[in-house]
Amino acid sequence: MQEYFIIIIGAVLINNIVLAQFLGICPFLGVSKKLSAAIGMGAAVTFVLVLAGLFTWLVQTFVLNPFNIGYLQTIAFILIIGALVQFVEMVIKKYSPGLYKALGIYLPLITTNCAVLGVAILNIQKDFDLGKTIVHSVSHALGFTLALILMAGIRERLESEDIPKCMQGVPIALVVASLMSTAFLGFSGLI
Amino acid sequence: MLAAVISLGVMGAAFGVILGIASKKFAVQIDPKVQEILSALPGANCGSCGFPGCEGFAEGVVGGETKPSACSPGGQSLYEKIAAILGTEVSDYEERKVAQRLCQGGIGQSRMLYRYEGIEDCHAAFAAFKGPKACNYGCIRLGSCVKVCPFGAIESGADGLPVVDYYKCTGCNKCVEECPQNIFRLVGITHLANVRCVNTDKGKDAKNACSVACIKCKLCEKNCPEDAVHVVPYGTGTVAVIDYEKCTNCGICATKCPTKAIDIIPPISEEVILKSEEHASAGCQRCEVCQ
Numbered sequence: 001m002q003e004y005f006i007i008i009i010g011a012v013l014i015n016n017i018v019l020a021q022f023l024g025i026c027p028f029l030g031v032s033k034k035l036s037a038a039i040g041m042g043a044a045v046t047f048v049l050v051l052a053g054l055f056t057w058l059v060q061t062f063v064l065n066p067f068n069i070g071y072l073q074t075i076a077f078i079l080i081i082g083a084l085v086q087f088v089e090m091v092i093k094k095y096s097p098g099l100y101k102a103l104g105i106y107l108p109l110i111t112t113n114c115a116v117l118g119v120a121i122l123n124i125q126k127d128f129d130l131g132k133t134i135v136h137s138v139s140h141a142l143g144f145t146l147a148l149i150l151m152a153g154i155r156e157r158l159e160s161e162d163i164p165k166c167m168q169g170v171p172i173a174l175v176v177a178s179l180m181s182t183a184f185l186g187f188s189g190l191i
Numbered sequence: 192m193l194a195a196v197i198s199l200g201v202m203g204a205a206f207g208v209i210l211g212i213a214s215k216k217f218a219v220q221i222d223p224k225v226q227e228i229l230s231a232l233p234g235a236n237c238g239s240c241g242f243p244g245c246e247g248f249a250e251g252v253v254g255g256e257t258k259p260s261a262c263s264p265g266g267q268s269l270y271e272k273i274a275a276i277l278g279t280e281v282s283d284y285e286e287r288k289v290a291q292r293l294c295q296g297g298i299g300q301s302r303m304l305y306r307y308e309g310i311e312d313c314h315a316a317f318a319a320f321k322g323p324k325a326c327n328y329g330c331i332r333l334g335s336c337v338k339v340c341p342f343g344a345i346e347s348g349a350d351g352l353p354v355v356d357y358y359k360c361t362g363c364n365k366c367v368e369e370c371p372q373n374i375f376r377l378v379g380i381t382h383l384a385n386v387r388c389v390n391t392d393k394g395k396d397a398k399n400a401c402s403v404a405c406i407k408c409k410l411c412e413k414n415c416p417e418d419a420v421h422v423v424p425y426g427t428g429t430v431a432v433i434d435y436e437k438c439t440n441c442g443i444c445a446t447k448c449p450t451k452a453i454d455i456i457p458p459i460s461e462e463v464i465l466k467s468e469e470h471a472s473a474g475c476q477r478c479e480v481c482q
Contacts, residue, residue: 063202067194076202083206087213094217160310 004135006191011139014191017115018147019177019184024115028148029173031106038152042145044106046138049116051088052081053137056120057130077120085111115144150180224276225249231272233264237341239363252277263288264342264361287464288362288377290345290355294330295387295452297350301326301401307333317371325400328390330374336366358463380464383440384433386411386420388452391428398450405431405452411444420444420453 015021018028024045031041056077064070089107092100100107110116119140123133154176163172228249236244240261242251251257252273259273266287302325307316313335316322322331332351344359345366353366357380367375374389386405390397394406411420411431419437422429431453433444445455 059202063198067198069195069198072195072199076199079199079202079206083210086210090210090213090217093219097219160312160315162310 004132007132007136008139009191011136012143012146013184013187016143016147016184016187017119017140018144019181021118022181023118024113024144025177027106027109027113027115028144028151029170029177032148032151032155032173035149035152035156038148039145041106042141042148045110045113045115045144046141048081048085048088048107048110048113049119049141049144050134050137052077052084052116052120053123053133054130055080055084057123057128057133060124073121073124074117077117081116081120082111115140147180151176154180222250222253224253227276228252228273231265231269231276232262233269233361235264235341235361235363237264237361237363237365239263239361239365264363266361286379286381289357289360289380290362290366290375291378291385291387292330292353292355292374293376293385293387293389294328294352294372294374295403295454296324296326296329296401297348297352299350300403301329302399313369314371322372326390326397326404327400328372328374328392329388329401331372335369335371336375339365339369341365357459379435380459381440382433382435382438383458384438384442384445384453384455386431386433386453389425389430391426391430393428403450403452406450407431408449410447410449411453414443414447416441416443 011017017023018025027041027045031037059076059080060070060073064073064076085108089100092107119137122140123136126132126136128136151173155173158172158176167175225246226249229246232245232249234245238244240248240251240257240263242248242257248257248262252259259270259277262269265273303323304320304325305323307319307323309315309319311333313322313331313333316331316333321327322329324331330352332347332353334347334353336353337345337347341363342359342361344356344361345353346356348354362377364377367373367377372389376385378385388397388401388403388405390401390404392400394408397404398406405422407422407429409422409431412422417437417439419434419439420431421434422431425432433453440455442455445451445453
């Protein structure tokens with residue numbers, strides 16, 4: 001039990017996928033203008049990341065390892081994630097049009113999100129079993145959502161602030177991101 | 192080498208087959224009429240029809256939940272297209288509506304109470320004594336309507352007042368909802384005479400705040416040949432209001448009004464009356480990813 005707890009705290013706060021490992025910066029900066037969009041994106045990433053973590057682990061364990069072709073990891077994982085996102089999109093469109101509309105354009109965009117591939121590879125590197133893989137994936141997804149929501153909250157407030165013209169938009173967002181990253185360093189001594 | 196080629200090939204083929212089967216199995220049946228109507232719609236997803244986006248409206252029209260005329264940006268040309276797709280008669284078309292600003296209190300006309308320095312947003316200024324003008328009812332002139340208009344139809348004029356481009360305006364109601372003073376009305380485009388004041392204070396107070404305010408003198412009411420304009424109770428007081436059903440655009444009220452609070456705009460060309468300009472980014476789905 002304690003192991004799982006350490007994985008969760010480690011993934012959400014200490015090794016936060018965005019603010020400590022700098023993966024998935026693109027949606028972090030791109031979809032953090034509005035809180036509602038940030039929550040939608042966070043939910044979509046959580047969904048795909050967990051499924052991708054599960055399937056890549058299965059393929060690594062039952063295909064890549066037995067045949068001794070670990071060097072194909074990257075291309076195999078990209079293949080899995082791409083196919084998976086397409087499949088999930090079709091299923092959601094059929095059975096839950098509401099969810100499909102809510103996730104909207106974000107779902108296909110996640111195919112190219114490096115956080116998904118990053119977590120899938122981390123799962124393998126850390127030699128997790130299936131249970132730990134799922135917990136690890138969920139926690140990283142939650143960490144991503146947390147970072148995205150915090151960022152969106154700050155940026156919504158920045159909208160009404162008097163910012164010098166040269167710093168408006170992306171420059172101030174990058175400054176905020178770096179400050180958040182520095183702040184998250186404070187969690188490093190937690191475990 | 193061989194193992195790599197085979198395993199990747201098998202995986203790719205397997206995913207391909209699965210996706211192929213899935214796309215057949217999970218295919219969603221869409222009424223072809225919905226798709227046709229959707230491609231005919233302006234695609235601005237403005238929501239003035241009351242549905243979430245153009246797709247919802249297209250489904251609603253096909254399902255008979257709403258009238259084709261509910262899409263105000265599309266105008267009459269769209270109405271005819273939808274009627275052709277659905278195979279119904281063209282009837283009950285409602286006149287295209289545009290936003291009219293009911294305030295003329297520009298820089299020279301209105302007395303100012305204080306100078307506002309803060310966020311360039313009408314709601315923020317409205318929070319401080321209902322804006323910097325002495326008149327508590329008029330345009331705050333910080334352009335919240337300009338920012339909210341999805342069609343770029345409102346611009347800030349030289350005197351700070353927003354100016355509506357009737358050609359671009361689609362009557363989507365966004366500015367009406369945005370304005371903290373509620374000075375926009377959707378008015379049929381063929382109506383030319385408007386009382387451009389919503390100040391409900393007594394005549395003397397209104398005149399004291401703004402030189403083009405309605406002073407409730409009832410000259411318009413007395414001179415109207417069609418009995419179309421009346422000083423009626425409105426909000427906390429009274430103000431002149433034109434009944435657009437009765438008004439014939441004769442313009443007598445505009446000439447009689449001592450403060451020029453009623454104005455009559457020049458006749459609008461046939462082209463502008465019938466058609467609103469299709470927005471340049473009509474294909475944009477407003478997902479906001481590009482921002």
